[in-house]
Amino acid sequence: MFRHVNRKTLGRIVLPATLALSLGLTACGGAANEASSGGGSSSGGSSALSGSINGAGSSAQSAAMTAWIAGFQQANSGAQVNYDAVGSGAGVEQFTNKGVAFAGSDKYLTSDQLTAANAACAGGAALDIPTYVSPIAVAYNLKGVDDLQLSPTTLAGIFAGTITSWDDAAIKADNPKADLPSTKITPVHRSDKSGTTNNFTDYLNKTAPETWTSAATETWPINGGESAKGTSGVVAVLKGGDGTIGYADESQVSGLQTAKVKVGSSWNGPTADGAAKALTDSKAVSGRPDGDLVFDVNRTTTADGAYPVLLVSYEIFCTKYANADQAKLVKGLLTYIVSSEGQQAAAKAAGSAPLPSEIASKAKESVDKISTDS
Amino acid sequence: MTTISSPSARRGRRARQSGGDAVFAGVSLAAGIAILVVLAGVAVFLIVQSVPAFSAAKSDIPGAGSLLGYLAPLAFGTVLSAVLALLFAVPLAVAIALFITHYAPRRLAQALGYLVDLLAAVPSVVFGLWGIFWLAPKLVPLYLWLNDNLGFLPIFGSPSVTGRTILTASLVLAVMILPIVTAICREVFLQAPKLQEEAALALGATRWEMIRMAVLPFGRAGIVSGAMLGLGRALGETLAVALVLSVDPTLITANLIGTTNPSTIAANIALQFPESFGVSVNILILSGLLLFVITFVVNLAARTIVAKSAVKV
Numbered sequence: 001m002f003r004h005v006n007r008k009t010l011g012r013i014v015l016p017a018t019l020a021l022s023l024g025l026t027a028c029g030g031a032a033n034e035a036s037s038g039g040g041s042s043s044g045g046s047s048a049l050s051g052s053i054n055g056a057g058s059s060a061q062s063a064a065m066t067a068w069i070a071g072f073q074q075a076n077s078g079a080q081v082n083y084d085a086v087g088s089g090a091g092v093e094q095f096t097n098k099g100v101a102f103a104g105s106d107k108y109l110t111s112d113q114l115t116a117a118n119a120a121c122a123g124g125a126a127l128d129i130p131t132y133v134s135p136i137a138v139a140y141n142l143k144g145v146d147d148l149q150l151s152p153t154t155l156a157g158i159f160a161g162t163i164t165s166w167d168d169a170a171i172k173a174d175n176p177k178a179d180l181p182s183t184k185i186t187p188v189h190r191s192d193k194s195g196t197t198n199n200f201t202d203y204l205n206k207t208a209p210e211t212w213t214s215a216a217t218e219t220w221p222i223n224g225g226e227s228a229k230g231t232s233g234v235v236a237v238l239k240g241g242d243g244t245i246g247y248a249d250e251s252q253v254s255g256l257q258t259a260k261v262k263v264g265s266s267w268n269g270p271t272a273d274g275a276a277k278a279l280t281d282s283k284a285v286s287g288r289p290d291g292d293l294v295f296d297v298n299r300t301t302t303a304d305g306a307y308p309v310l311l312v313s314y315e316i317f318c319t320k321y322a323n324a325d326q327a328k329l330v331k332g333l334l335t336y337i338v339s340s341e342g343q344q345a346a347a348k349a350a351g352s353a354p355l356p357s358e359i360a361s362k363a364k365e366s367v368d369k370i371s372t373d374s
Numbered sequence: 375m376t377t378i379s380s381p382s383a384r385r386g387r388r389a390r391q392s393g394g395d396a397v398f399a400g401v402s403l404a405a406g407i408a409i410l411v412v413l414a415g416v417a418v419f420l421i422v423q424s425v426p427a428f429s430a431a432k433s434d435i436p437g438a439g440s441l442l443g444y445l446a447p448l449a450f451g452t453v454l455s456a457v458l459a460l461l462f463a464v465p466l467a468v469a470i471a472l473f474i475t476h477y478a479p480r481r482l483a484q485a486l487g488y489l490v491d492l493l494a495a496v497p498s499v500v501f502g503l504w505g506i507f508w509l510a511p512k513l514v515p516l517y518l519w520l521n522d523n524l525g526f527l528p529i530f531g532s533p534s535v536t537g538r539t540i541l542t543a544s545l546v547l548a549v550m551i552l553p554i555v556t557a558i559c560r561e562v563f564l565q566a567p568k569l570q571e572e573a574a575l576a577l578g579a580t581r582w583e584m585i586r587m588a589v590l591p592f593g594r595a596g597i598v599s600g601a602m603l604g605l606g607r608a609l610g611e612t613l614a615v616a617l618v619l620s621v622d623p624t625l626i627t628a629n630l631i632g633t634t635n636p637s638t639i640a641a642n643i644a645l646q647f648p649e650s651f652g653v654s655v656n657i658l659i660l661s662g663l664l665l666f667v668i669t670f671v672v673n674l675a676a677r678t679i680v681a682k683s684a685v686k687v
Contacts, residue, residue, distance in 0.1 A: 059648065086648055087647070087648025087649045087650075088649055089648065089649045089650045089651035089652075089654070089655075090647070090648055090649075090650075090651065092651055093651040093652075093655075106649075184535065186535055186536065186633070191616070191619075191620070191621045191637075191645050192616075192645035192646065192648070192649070193645070193646045193648070193649035193650060194649060195649070218649055219436050219646070220622075223622055223624065223625060223634065224622070224633070224634060225633065225634070226534070226536055226538065226620045226633050226634075227620045227621050227622065227634070228538070228620065229616050229617055229645060233506075233617065236506060236507070237536055237538070237620075240507075240510075240511060240536055241535050241536045242535075243535070244536075
């Protein structure tokens with residue numbers, strides 16, 4: 001029963017590892033002329049680190065994490081970082097049980113989970129910091145319609161199943177110029193539990209609460225609509241049928257049309273820049289432990305150019321580790337991840353939005369709380 | 375003296391002879407016990423891990439809000455897809471096996487046998503990809519036709535436009551279990567008593583009558599046990615179903631060609647496990663326990679049927 005899960009997990013480990021290796025190798029080739037600017041500043045000026053650490057969690061982050069690990073290992077040739085993209089839930093579980101030194105999660109820890117996780121932290125505290133911000137595209141496949149615009153209420157109506165054909169009056173109102181066919185709408189959602197679904201349903205619930213009444217959730221909350229496994233499954237179904245519409249990480253929807261959503265009075269498409277703007281316009285959650293930096297994304301932002309359908313993924317780590325070498329490695333890796341170089345590397349590899357500098361410097365302060373005294 | 379010494383001498387001789395026997399008996403005993411230990415270990419793990427699920431808060435149970443309401447649609451989908459797969463696969467497997475054993479020229483029969491066995495070596499993920507990218511789109515026109523012409527039947531309700539329905543999943547499963555059912559039927563049909571077959575032919579029976587009189591009654595137990603092995607595989611198949619099926623895990627519907635379909639236990643675990651933690655994992659393991667029980671009951675039923683029909687032969 002778990003055989004397939006294991007095989008999949010193995011694939012997830014092996015593939016990123018091979019990628020990291022090959023990236024690392026090609027990077028080594030070009031390292032001679034770049035070495036001085038390469039790792040020195042990013043790893044905080046410390047001498048090269050060595051040893052190995054393990055992390056586990058979010059699969060949304062895995063492409064970015066592969067780039068981060070490659071960049072970090074390039075600067076610290078003796079260091080070995082393994083990241084197992086088992087999923088956020090399993091990652092947090094492993095972290096709480098001291099199985100891994102850090103975890104990636106598409107959802108920040110609740111206060112109860114933080115308390116539980118503190119037990120794994122050798123007298124220190126467990127903290128979340130945002131590291132990966134990615135726009136979620138509303139992608140569709142409809143012949144002859146190129147620049148679809150959808151207001152939150154229309155979008156919620158489509159996914160709730162109350163708007164069933166493409167020439168519905170609500171869609172016409174959003175797209176006065178488009179020539180809309182009477183094709184039946186097939187909304188597509190994720191069949192697996194997913195952080196993307198959590199963020200998308202949060203957006204629908206916050207922006208169109210009358211039409212979309214269910215709160216944010218990782219499993220699709222209502223009946224109806226087509227479902228598919230994983231981002232790649234959703235994209236495959238979208239490409240396979242006319243009149244389909246779904247949501248997926250913006251970097252994965254090439255070959256499909258993406259809809260613009262209404263933000264304030266303007267129509268904004270999914271861009272990394274827009275996602276960063278929406279995050280800048282969001283408030284950090286209050287009442288969290290010192291150094292813990294988490295956001296409830298402001299889905300109703302009206303900031304210029306903002307794109308509020310986005311996913312924020314976090315890294316979870318300890319301020320103290322039983323082993324000082326582990327602490328140094330985690331600190332070095334996270335320092336690189338929140339640095340502008342690390343964020344650019346992820347943007348290039350995974351199409352994510354670099355953290356806004358203000359948030360990045362706050363995240364850096366949290367990382368600096370890691371004690372490396374033995 | 376002699377009456378006492380001769381048995382002991384015989385015992386000694388027997389002991390010398392059975393040096394290898396003793397080792398072999400020990401090894402097979404250990405293997406037999408190992409099976410029991412593994413099975414018991416799995417059962418204990420499932421039971422212990424699923425206990426916390428019973429005290430799960432309502433908000434932790436997805437969908438229906440009660441354990442029964444959560445598990446019933448999954449069990450329904452699991453059994454429905456497996457039984458449908460069996461309905462497609464068994465008649466085809468019996469026909470293939472009969473063709474290989476009684477109709478085909480020897481060369482062709484051999485080649486065909488290899489091909490069917492080869493089908494068993496295809497990994498389930500490949501069947502899943504084949505199902506989602508090739509089979510499902512090809513079936514859409516058929517589903518539209520079924521709905522147009524037989525739409526009054528509840529099983530052919532509103533059709534899916536992508537073809538990713540429970541009927542498609544069952545067809546994929548049917549292809550997957552075909553080799554094992556065929557292989558067992560073939561072996562059984564080959565062992566049908568030649569004398570009876572020849573006697574039937576000598577009495578003027580046609581080949582089809584001979585098969586009906588001599589081969590099929592003899593092979594009934596084999597067909598049933600082959601079907602049950604196939605059913606076991608169909609019940610537990612994970613990845614192919616997870617890829618092919620467009621699911622709504624809270625749904626019980628008779629519509630076989632709809633956009634939303636009941637999920638299966640194994641596919642549901644694979645889909646939900648990576649992002650689950652805490653009591654959600656326990657609930658998934660509880661569903662795994664249910665699958666374990668269903669499979670166990672199926673195997674038990676198969677044994678009973680085989681034992682009964684064996685008496686008749």
